[in-house]
Amino acid sequence: MTGLPRPAEDLLRELAPQVLGALVRRYGAFDACEDAVQEALLAAALQWPGAGVPENPRGWLLTVASRRLVDQVRSETARRRREDALALATPQSALLGHAADTRPDADRDDSLALLFLCCHPALSAPSRIALTLRAVGGLSTAQIAAAFLVPEATMAQRISRAKQTVKGLGLGPAPEGAERAERLAEVRQVLYLVFNEGYTASGGDGLTAPELATEAIRLTRLLHRLVPEDAETAGLLALMLLTDARRPARTGPGGELVPLADQDRRRWDARLVAEGVELISRTLPRGRVGPYQLQAAIAAVHDEAGSTEDTDWPQILALYELLERFGPNPVVTLNRAVAVAEVHGPAAGLELLATLDGDKGVARNHRLLATRAHLLELLGDRPGAVEAYREAARRTTSAPERRHLTERARRWEATR
CATH class of the missing domain: 1.10.150 (DNA polymerase; domain 1)
Structure with missing residues (x-):
């Protein structure tokens, strides 16, 4: 354009x-x-x-x-x-000619129905993401491929197959009732995955893929405008705004990763923080609370604190405990362990982390190892922290995270 x-x-x-x-x-x-x-x-x-x-x-x-x-x-x-x-x-x-279409239905907005179609259950999760970014987001195939670090030809095939799958489904009216709630959950999940990939890229040399995070926020704003009464959509938007507000401070001058505890909070986007806090404060009292609303509330507590020491960790721990009631989630447990360590000490956090060792989904994940290393560091177990940091560095596919974890291991080994 x-x-x-x-x-x-x-x-x-x-x-x-x-x-x-x-x-x-x-x-x-x-x-x-x-x-x-x-x-x-x-x-x-x-x-x-x-x-x-x-x-x-x-x-x-x-x-x-x-x-x-x-x-x-x-x-x-x-x-x-x-x-x-x-x-x-x-x-x-x-x-x-190119005169404007003036048919009675020309002004009808089918954006919500289109989102439902692109996130249809018949498609795999990667196909839903690709088709949504292409058809609703307007990103080119090359842009999507670059963001997800796959060859353009591979992404073109994925999008082509997705189009063929939805070709015979047609664009019916947006579903109602229980089906609508289920399909909305699928749309939110796609947008959440897009945002997460943009905020912390799963691989490559860059820590973030800003165009994906920005596009996820834009599409979630669109979804929120289409279903303003849906509290979980509002919660998802608030979560994205409150999280993305920290992006300017997440990397240093050389592109190195800066952990939340070490970030210069003056670099956070105050406008996004204010918008996110206002949105979640308005949404939470409205009705049934869901996972995205709870995650947004946790992000708001972090963003409103002047420092890590000033953070209301007991409140964050209570919110994570509520979040876990929605079902087993190793990522939530991982984050709750950090809050437990802040409230009850690193030994208690490590004890909770140990419950994830038998979970095949995260047992060998670098995030579990990195969290264990951090808690061992707080406990004063430097050899254990160094070993865990090194193993986490070996397992991550993100170059900035690998450099950060390697540097943490080197720093602690040097202080022996």
Whole structure:
């Protein structure tokens, strides 16, 4: 979208899922509709800088995308019957010019239904993430591949397979009742995974992938706007805002990892902290509390503290205990062990960590080893801390984390 002023570029990103949702609802053929929308966005990027943003930009994009879709169908003689049906369903104004689509349903926002479709249970978790970022987020295949450190061809195949899977599903109305709650949970999970990958990249030379975290927040804002009554969606957005607020302080001048306890809290984004605290403070009293709301409350306690020493660790421990009631979760137990160590001492934290040694999902994970090393350090067991730090460094796939853990081991070994 080079050449467009930032407000117009943001407008295109906001409108893209709405236009795609409208096309899929009308015509089906998810993959062809997605291609048509991409062509319409390119046409806008080329024409709007000179001609100006149309009075009805959404209608303009919908008309152009519809025309591109018809052109695609016409070019495929093997799909002549589909062409005839589509041509009958498309007004001549869409075929002959770029006047804005003025049909009664042109202003209907299908963004929520599109999110449900991209996060359909028939897709694997990686496919849901890839398709959501491509179709709803508007990221290019190359951008998504780079963020997840896979070859572009691999990501293209993943997205292509996902499109084929959802091709026959159609874009029905957003579900209601229990099905709606279940599908919303799937959408939130996808957005949470995208954010986590952006905030702490699972591999590569960079600690973070800011474009993914930013996109996850944008899409969660969209979801919150579509379902403002859903407390867990509000909690997820608050969690992202409160966590991302710390990102400027998470790395030093050379890109090295800076732990929370050592961060310069003056570098935290005060605007995001204030927004996140206000959102979770408004959401928690409204009704049934869920995991994202509790995690956001924990993040708020951290963000409102002036230092690690000033942190209300008993409150954080109580929140983690509530969080664990939603089901066994080794990551939550891992974090609760840190809070236990702050409240009851490192020996108590290590005792809780020992309960995870038999969990195959985390027993050999570098985060368990890094947490054990930290608690051994607090206990004064330097040889044990050095060994745990070194083993954690060997197991992580993140270069910044490996350097940080190796440096911690070196530092403690030097003080023997």
